[in-house]
Amino acid sequence: MxxxxxxxxxxxxxxxxxxxxxxxxxxxxxxxxxxxxxxxxxxxxxxxxxxxxxxxxxxxxxxxxxxxxxxxxxxxxxxxxxxxxxxxxxxxxxxxxxxxxxxxxxxxxxxxxxxxxxxxIPRISRCQKMDALSSQASLAGYVMVMQAANALETVLPMMMTPAGTLKPAKVFIIGAGVAGLQAIATAKRLGASVTAFDTRSVVAEQVRSLGAKFLDIDLGQTGETGQGYAQALSSEQMQIQQREQAKCIADSDIVITTAQLFGRKPPVLIDQKTIASMRPGSVIVDMAAENGGNVVGSVSGETVQIHDVNVIGTGFWANGVAxxxxxxxxxxxxxxxxxxxxxxxxxxxxxxxxxxxxxxxxxxxxxxxxxxxxxxxxxxxxxxxxxxxxxxxxx
Structure with a gap:
């Protein structure tokens, strides 16, 4: 046996x-x-x-x-x-x-x-039940929102109280893969106002179906691999993305980056100048911090403050709901x-x-x-x- x-x-x-x-x-x-x-x-x-x-x-x-x-x-x-x-x-x-x-x-x-x-494990219909990368990423999306909410100094949902109305938090999620979609769904359930972006325009409908707004950025020709991962952008496309999403980031209370390239170093999406444009007390969660990071200055395994913004790079995300x-x-x-x-x-x-x-x-x-x-x-x-x-x- x-x-x-x-x-x-x-x-x-x-x-x-x-x-x-x-x-x-x-x-x-x-x-x-x-x-x-x-x-x-x-x-x-x-x-x-x-x-x-x-x-x-x-x-x-x-x-x-x-x-x-x-x-x-x-x-x-x-x-x-x-x-x-x-x-x-x-x-x-x-x-x-x-x-x-x-x-x-x-x-x-x-x-x-x-x-x-x-x-x-290939991302084909036959393998959905074996796809550990997706199952753990889905939980990671949930955990990242919960960590961000815990670090934020305000509530996520709109609240109408005798003392006045509290506006909903604005959440911007970069990357609408498995983790990003779960982060969108979780933030929406908690009552936040959610906007998302992905280089793959084909996922825009999925983002909208969850009740979030999709940030349209014209990057020219983009696509995805046979496994469903986003293809790497050119340096010119990266500059366009960073420039166009900067205004949305500056207006957000929480930003969650989920951009990772399979087998390669993740792209840098947020620089120091963009972080400095955010309101003090805002939160960024860098899902890719362990592998190099989407955010300049994020530290693997730690939460650090950059320009009075909490940048969470603790990683080990799914372990939070072990x-x-x-x-x-x-x-x-x-x-x-x-x-x-x-x-x-x-x-x-x-x-x-x-x-x-x-x-x-x-x-x-x-x-x-x-x-x-x-x-x-x-x-x-x-x-x-x-x-x-x-x-x-x-x-």
Whole structure:
């Protein structure tokens, strides 16, 4: 019987995990044995006994779990020092950030480990139930609005009181992807006046359907990738965007930036001059602060004051609602495993020709097998010892 292992997340401050007791039975019904590391649910106030009663076993220690597991499911990638503890040929599933972690991917190849990068799950209808990037981004959009509201010195909704009328807060959201749309919906529910902008004009109707205004900026030819991400703008287009949105930013109480480019540094959208134009006590939330930032001066993991404006770059957004984030991520990884579980052989069938797996499997049989990642390494002069096999992938 294959063993699926679930280790405790080691990233400081992380409360989420890849398994809840409710998921254990589903794995055992597939024909797998579930092995957890002691304390995996402790940050969520879930005891080991809850997992055991659901049908899981508890490993004596982390090293035992890694050595016994045929498949390891986690949120963040395992520390490099632990990769050699895994069985040769074992499958590791987690966020891997393969564009920026080439040395780690090489270690996976050297250890003969197969790996699936959860952020590479393609955005096609078949994969919606596995799309962890979207599920966590949706929660991030909610959390960012709540953090901004907590930092603001005024209320969000309009209030008519005996002491006078309080005007609704003005919220401007840059980027109407999954996180941005959830931020729009949340801010509207809280009674704010919301305006949003996205380089993809096709999302304007989605913004309006949520009750927000769409800021029209003529940037010329723009579009999105096959995965639904916004394409990078030219330097001239970036200047136009910054200039046209500056007036809206200056008039806003809260600005939330969600612009991120997959595998690349996020664009700078707000400069110091624009921040200085905002009213004292206003709030900016920079979703991309951990990866370089959309806002000049934002600090990853911190809230800082710039020209009397609170700039929130704390990151780790979905971790702010860790129980629901864990519920969604655990469901995403189970749906991935069950989609490719072969009942006849009672194991995960890693079919490298499948349109989904070809887009998210990074290493297999000692090689980098993801064509797009391998091409990226070659274009940027990243040395990889193993020659990649040819696999198709969604661009």
């Amino acid at each position: 294959p063993i699926i292992g679930f280790p405790v997340e080691t990233k400081p401050g992380e409360k989420r995990c890849a398994l809840l007791p409710a998921n254990v039975k589903a794995y055992t019904l597939l024909g797998a044995s579930v092995l957890i590391e002691k304390g995996i649910g402790e940050p969520l106030h879930i005891s080991d006994d809850d997992y055991v009663q659901a049908g899981a076993q508890v490993a004596d220690n982390r090293d035992v779990l890694l050595k016994k597991s045929d498949i390891v499911l986690a949120l963040h990638k395992l520390p490099s020092s632990e990769l050699r503890s895994l069985k040769a040929g074992a499958l590791l599933v987690s966020y891997l950030d393969p564009f920026n972690e080439s040395a780690y991917i090489q270690q996976l190849c050297d250890a003969d480990l197969s790996s699936i990068s959860m952020e590479m 129980k629901h984030a864990s519920q969604m991520y655990a469901s995403n990884v189970f749906n991935l495993i069950s989609e490719f579980w072969d009942k006849a052989s009672n194991q995960f069938a890693l079919d490298v020709e499948d349109e989904v797996l070809s887009a998210c499997v990074i290493s297999h049989q000692g090689q980098v097998v993801h064509k797009m990642i391998n091409d990226f390494y070659q274009q940027h002069g990243v040395p990889m010892h193993a020659k990649a096999t040819q696999m198709t992938a969604e661009a």
